[in-house]
Amino acid sequence: MGTANTPAYRGTAYVVFEELALSTYGNRLPQLSFEVFRPLADPDTAEGLTRAVTMIPASGEFTYATQAIRKTDGGATVPENLNALADSTDMVEALDRLQAMAPAVESVSLVVAWFGDDLRAGSCKVRPGVEVSAKSTTPASWSVNGVSRAAAFLVSRDDQDRPVYGGTPSDFTVVQAIQEMKSRGLRVTFYPFILMDVPPGNTLPNPYSDNAAETGQPAFPWRGRITCSPAAGFAGTVDKTATAASQVAALFGAATPASFSVSGESVSWTGTPGDWGLRRMVLHYAHLCAAAGGVDAFLIGTEMPGLTTIRSGASTYPAVQAYRDLLADVRSILGSGTMIGYAADWSEYFGHQPGDGSGDVYFHLDPLWADPEIDFVGIDNYMPLSDWRDGFEHADAAEGWPAIYDRAYLQGNIAGGEGFDWFYASAADRSAQARTPITDGVAAKPWVFRYKDLRAWWSNAHYDRPGGVESGTPTAWAPQSKPIWFTELGCPAIDRGTNQPNAFFDPK
Incomplete structure (x- = not known):
């Protein structure tokens, strides 16, 4: 029939056979299965834009x-x-x-x-x-x-x-x-x-x-x-x-x-x-x-934060050094023609902030990111892009956003919202939408605590803060020295999946 002549039936597709020879099928109706493909006319879609x-x-x-x-x-x-x-x-x-x-x-x-x-x-x-x-x-x-x-x-x-x-x-x-x-x-x-x-x-x-x-x-x-x-x-x-x-x-x-x-x-x-x-x-x-x-x-x-944040001393991360040693060996096998990286979890790439009352802030992966044998900063990106709740009596709806499906709303949360402007200090705060602004006091570097602030993390020198006190010497990271690759980027195709893209509902 051709695309231009296909009727706009909804939900049901009809397959019509004329003079089908049944002898090939033992003189009885065969069991047939079909998969119908419908190309999307709009190139501005995920299918049209996806490059990897x-x-x-x-x-x-x-x-x-x-x-x-x-x-x-x-x-x-x-x-x-x-x-x-x-x-x-x-x-x-x-x-x-x-x-x-x-x-x-x-x-x-x-x-x-x-x-x-x-x-x-x-x-x-x-x-x-x-x-x-x-x-x-x-x-x-x-x-x-x-x-x-x-x-x-x-x-x-x-x-x-x-x-x-x-x-x-x-x-x-x-x-x-x-x-x-x-x-x-x-x-x-x-x-x-x-x-x-x-x-x-x-x-x-x-x-x-x-x-x-x-x-x-x-x-x-x-x-x-x-x-x-x-x-x-x-x-x-x-x-x-x-x-x-x-x-x-x-x-x-x-x-x-x-x-x-x-x-x-x-x-x-x-x-x-x-x-x-x-x-x-x-x-x-x-x-x-x-x-x-x-x-x-x-x-x-890929995604080993529980391992890379292990310390053998106050500021020594043995797994990070172990990955550097492994990196050198992989390079010796694959040579200079292969780009080599580590795919950090989105909660891991930017630093170690143990939250144990010490005030410690360490850019623990910087020795790996700065290693001359590594070609890119890999991030498996499942950062939240919404905080939508039932009905319209919630914070984001009160700001005037019409729906979780609004493209401008989702885009505004790429470098904004949770993990950039504010965070939830507890499960109770999340339930109540009691948001705590992300600030940095005298140092005035809130990007240190903003996992979504990729641009600032990439563009600035990094300074560890043992005990909460900023070091006078930067880490090995050279600003803008390596490209950032999203080695994974995704979201579950379920209602409000953008609230927590990292949640996998199959326990495995």
Whole structure:
């Protein structure tokens, strides 16, 4: 019929067949499914303006494969990655649709997950995982870092005996995904991700309790909660001690660039058995990306505020130095042609303000941001863009804003509103909309406390404030020296999602 002749039916699409030969279908009506695509005429839309996207789910053993993978079960075969079309893999189909519906996209972040098993930095192992320990697939089998399916970490299962996560994408699928995207002219950023497989009912000591004496850690927590044990702010904490540094070192492990064997497009581990640290994961993928032909950008870590704010002394942050050491090793593998960065959480990038009554303010990540080997300041941006409530008897409606959907209202909260002009000092204040202005007294640098004031943070020299007293010497950060990249930017597609874009309603 053509776009111009399509009737404006709402809610129902009709498919009409004339003289359909049923012999092909056993002389009965076939079961058919359809997906209807409607291009948006207005180019001023998210689809028309988006230039970069994040490719998830990060897990799924063959999710990213561009060749069909089939599970063999007796004499039958079942496709693993042909869920959209029978003759096109999910990855290829996803990229086809992405480029058709968001034609301005130039760059894709490929997210790949391993699994952490403990919030205590000194006890956490970070390993590739599988959904089941025995499965035969063709024409390729699952393998990550030289680890076979039978030897891999087995992800937890729910009360219906289903895996709670998909497995780590097999190495060959990551290579295929990188090569496929680059063949399409897309820039590729590699994004290593940690999913925390801490199931309900666990008996692990909770670092966020006095003396870590509480039994049971929260189920499927955010990786950003990995920290020292006991954590800062709790009785018996090891924060600001040498023990904290040793716990950080245990999490990173001892892998070096030479701990791997590279053969063609395969990378395997030759280091110490049992070393499941962050360094092993990140260096493995640095080698794998290089073997795939290279990537445009690579992240050495993502959203680890509970780790980067650990102190081994009053102003010493061992994880920050550990990331700098890792950065140098990744650079030695990927070379100067790859942009390398760290993707900080939006609550992490600008500094450490412990709120413990000390008055301390440290730009703790500045040694990393200023490192000559890092190319950009990465921020996973989920900052609030609204504070809308039911009805119209609330603060923002009283200011004259007509609705949460008003574009000018949302734009005004990009460099304004919560996190810029004011903050909530407590949950009770949030409920009552009792807003406290963000000020800085004599120093007159309120941007130090405004996580939304990216421009001022980027444009100014930074001065630590031990005990609340501003140092006379700036940190290593040179104003405007590195570009800021939003390595993630998003909001849940739900009512008032812009109030708290960082809230994920799936506990995992």
